[in-house]
Amino acid sequence: MQEKVVGSTHSKTTGLPRKRFYRARAHSNPLSDSHFPVPLCPGQFDYSLHYPQLFPSSSNNGCVKKIQFADIGCGFGGLLVSLSTLFPETLMIGMEIRDKVTEYVKERISALRTTNPGQYQNISVVRTNSMKYIPNYFEKGQLTKMFFLFPDPHFKEKNHRRRVISPHLLDEYAYTLAVGGIIYTITDVEELGEWMESCLDEHPMFEAVSEEEVKADPVVNLLTSATEEGQKVARNGGKTFRAIYRRISPSSS
């Protein structure tokens, strides 16, 4: 590969961006008003910018394929990279609120595209506040998988409303997921694990996925093995708490 096009913020040997140049504050406050562009509605999301090989020009945007997987709070993008080759036909996006982290993921994907021609064309990332703008990116029932992996815990009671899984936000996730779609959550914080599970349990539009199905799902292992946070927890021998639920139609209420 052509090493010389890659700057010093990138590894000489792999062409991948180095994480330490993209460090950022550990937590962002999702409540504060940020200023990044947000599509006014899903139709205005420019697929050609994100998946240029699959959507060569913005004019044929009205076409068939839409994003089906979303990794919410994707961090450094490890999950997307693994899913990309596992589901090469599926379009996926990571949503991340931290600017520098988003930049890192962008660089990472573009480096992977360069080193592996024809591959990693189906993944991308946007900087956004997922708690506010999910409906701006996806239509009703568009997604088949949503990931919430090792989200920020926001321990204090008064900060629970900043949690990315909450009874009210689940309404929006239920809207965005197709019936049968799966929501994956995992954390190493026991209290948060219980919270996410109870929110999902009490929601009329989600039901727990059975243990057998969880075992048979190739994605489940990636929740820990492919994510940067998951790897960290595994290195430290920490416990993880999973809640995997399916979007169902509400019983005619």
Add this chain to the structure above:
Amino acid sequence: MEEGEGNREVEVAPALVAVHPSHSSVVVAVASDLRVYDLSGDRPVTLGDEPGRSNHSDSIRAIRYAPDGELFVSAGDDKRVNVWSVDSWRCIGTVCCEKRVSSVAISPNGLYVCFADKFGVVWVVSVEKDDADQQFVKDKPTPMLAHYCSIITSLAFSPDGRFLVSADRDSKIRVSVVPKEPLKGAHEIQSFCLGHSEFVSCLDFVYTSEYSKGLLVSGSGDSTVRLWDCETGSLLDIFDVGSKVDDFAPNGVEGEMHYVVTDLCASPNDTRIAVAVQSLNGIVLLNCDLPGKTLSIIMVVRIAGEAFIPTSLGTGSGQNLMWMVAGVSKLTGLDSTLPIVLVKTMTGFRSNTDQEPTVQPSNEIPGSLKLLEHLQGSLQVEGPAISAAANAWRLAMCNLMVKKQYSAETREFRKRTRNDKKAAQ
């Protein structure tokens, strides 16, 4: 400082008007005052047991009659929601909330009162009957749905009662399916109506007996009125106030808030829509072609003389009359801190009338001077005070709705000086 909490000093609340569905009474709210005039009996109404008192201790931000006309609800900055029985004008219940209330609605079946707080949560309480067949309000509200941390500016039930529509200052309109048991929450989202590029300020439904489901109309800070199919969330038409109303000479007001749509009012069981715009002394009258799914302008109705820029519009069903108020809760700068409000009416509102839409002179308003004296608090409102009120309202709206664009330095400074940060160290 949390989002949505503006500077209290510059906070000015607009005067509001609501008209009984069968035009038997009209209510004006300004500051903490609720002023009711009985149109059938042609007399001012004294509220409840406490003469002249509204039970509110701070600015009223939202008033609404139930679609069946039995109840009336008022709420605002004092974090209280008062529910009134319209027959007796007795307050049948007060609900206390944790946050200030920005919007209210009553379900078409009259069983549920919904209200939104300034953090984007919509709460619901049920109205029930006791053994003596007296209506009362269950005092503990339950959260029904939420817009993540945004001010909810408007709530509206669809005419058939199937949907509850909520609009916010982030330009989002959410359409929720009203469940059989609203107290368990409205979890199923029917659609989002997305397309406004600024805050959404107002919502209403246009419907007729042939098109009973109706279409949703919204007004926004992006100076458009939009028409939606709320079942699918599809945008059907856009009326751009700024570009289409070219004979529209604003009152020499400079700044970005020129054509902000502040309120709209659809004539019930009809196709006309009156639109109030930030700097227009008058209203824009639109027509909605329901089968064709389009909006078109009929005319701009101007109000001669003073700077009457309506802050709120209202009408009753089957009425050819549209009510307008202009005013604010208080004026800073002028000596007086009294609320200011002016009331006017326009005839020729409905589409089936031959009458040219015209603003009525004071003596032709129903109730005439007696009504004006009661609802305005005085017959004489000075010209400069009215202009000052219009300006105060424009500024307040700007402060509340337009997102603060902090420079990078200010943002860093705000971060460093935040209280929660200090406490965490």
